[in-house]
Each structure stands twice: as structure tokens, then as C-alpha cells.
Amino acid sequence: MKRIFHYSTLSIAVALCSTAVSAYSQLGKAGTEVLDSTKNEKVKMVVYELPYISGKNVSIVQGYNGWWSHQKSNALDFLMRRGEVICAARDGIVQSTRSDSQKGGASYKFISDGNYVIIKHDDSTSAAYWHMEYNSVMVKEGDTIKAGQPIGKVGSTGFSSGPHLHFEVYYFDRYGKEHTVKTVFRTSRGIKKPRTWHFYKKPK
Numbered sequence: 001m002k003r004i005f006h007y008s009t010l011s012i013a014v015a016l017c018s019t020a021v022s023a024y025s026q027l028g029k030a031g032t033e034v035l036d037s038t039k040n041e042k043v044k045m046v047v048y049e050l051p052y053i054s055g056k057n058v059s060i061v062q063g064y065n066g067w068w069s070h071q072k073s074n075a076l077d078f079l080m081r082r083g084e085v086i087c088a089a090r091d092g093i094v095q096s097t098r099s100d101s102q103k104g105g106a107s108y109k110f111i112s113d114g115n116y117v118i119i120k121h122d123d124s125t126s127a128a129y130w131h132m133e134y135n136s137v138m139v140k141e142g143d144t145i146k147a148g149q150p151i152g153k154v155g156s157t158g159f160s161s162g163p164h165l166h167f168e169v170y171y172f173d174r175y176g177k178e179h180t181v182k183t184v185f186r187t188s189r190g191i192k193k194p195r196t197w198h199f200y201k202k203p204k
């Protein structure tokens with residue numbers, strides 16, 4: 001099982017996000033041509049859907065290489081309310097889930113208590129959706145998932161200071177070392193790189 005340090009807070013903080021564009025380039029076949037404005041050229045990337053329902057506008061409270069628990073990790077914390085629906089960000093197959101935990105809090109002692117869904121993509125990356133509400137997971141191992149499909153509800157199980165969605169994409173290299181990767185999202189204002197303290201609205 002994946003173990004990640006999760007935490008989010010609304011305190012003012014310095015976002016330590018890396019903006020290296022090359023890090024956004026994904027492995028994978030299903031790339032879409034996206035204009036890289038810093039290089040003024042088109043690069044191939046996989047574009048992810050925002051992991052909530054259409055029309056919702058959600059802020060990121062901790063971004064890539066975040067100031068607290070995301071140091072050296074390409075993970076995102078979306079600030080959402082308890083019980084809000086989480087949707088798959090990309091097509092894939094459910095690799096594993098947990099839904100039976102009722103425990104969580106802002107302490108390391110809860111590190112193994114998070115409910116989650118992990119979805120494997122066709123390029124061998126996987127997306128992890130963490131801290132789901134007790135008994136809220138809507139999918140099971142082996143299910144084929146379409147981007148946008150509801151998969152569970154927001155909670156605060158595991159190492160978490162309050163309801164939010166921790167989202168990350170990762171893969172294992174040939175030595176078994178895990179690498180998290182940055183993703184870009186389709187938003188109501190075009191394809192965007194996610195940044196801490198910014199809001200992102202999912203198109204209808």
C-alpha cells in the first residue's frame with residue numbers, strides 16, 4: 001500500500017512549487033498537443049480532468065513540492081467539503097481501494113488510516129485519490145473507469161487536518177523507486193498547470 005504524508009491547512013504559507021515545464025511531460029501514448037507558453041512550442045502531454053463534478057470551482061491549498069507535507073512530492077490537495085463527490089481524472093482500471101476506515105487527524109499516527117482509490121492508467125502511471133469518507137468508495141478493484149466517473153466522496157481519513165482530496169500521479173521505475181509526476185488539467189479557462197491558492201473550475 002502506498003503511504004503518503006497528507007496534510008492541508010489554510011494558514012498563509014509560501015508555496016514552493018517547482019515550475020519546471022519539462023517535468024509536466026508525461027510518459028504515455030495518449031498525449032495531447034499542448035502549447036507550452038514558456039517555450040512557445042507544442043509538447044505532448046496527457047491532459048487530466050479535474051477530479052470533481054462539472055461546474056465546480058475548487059482551490060488547491062497545497063501544490064506540487066508543497067510547503068508542508070508535499071515536499072519533494074508532486075501531489076495536490078484540493079479543498080473540498082466532506083461528502084462532495086470525487087471523480088476520476090483519467091481513464092483506467094481500479095488497482096486497489098479502501099473504504100472501511102473511520103479514523104483520521106492531523107497526526108502521523110493516522111498515516112495508515114486513509115481510505116483511497118488507486119486507478120492505473122494505460123501508460124503504467126497510477127492516480128491515487130486519498131482521505132475518502134468512510135464507506136463512500138463507489139468502485140472496486142478491476143473496474144474499468146472513465147474520466148469524470150464518480151469514484152467516492154471527500155473525507156478526512158488518514159493523516160489529514162480536515163476534509164480535502166489529496167491527488168497524485170506516480171509510477172515505479174525499473175528499480176522499484178516511486179516517482180510522482182506533475183499533470184495538467186482541463187479547466188474552464190483552458191489547459192492549466194495547477195498552482196497553490198488558485199481556483200480551478202471544471203468545464204460543463
Ligand SMILES: [Zn+2]
Pocket residue numbers: 005006007008062069070075076077165166167
Ligand atoms: Zn496532500
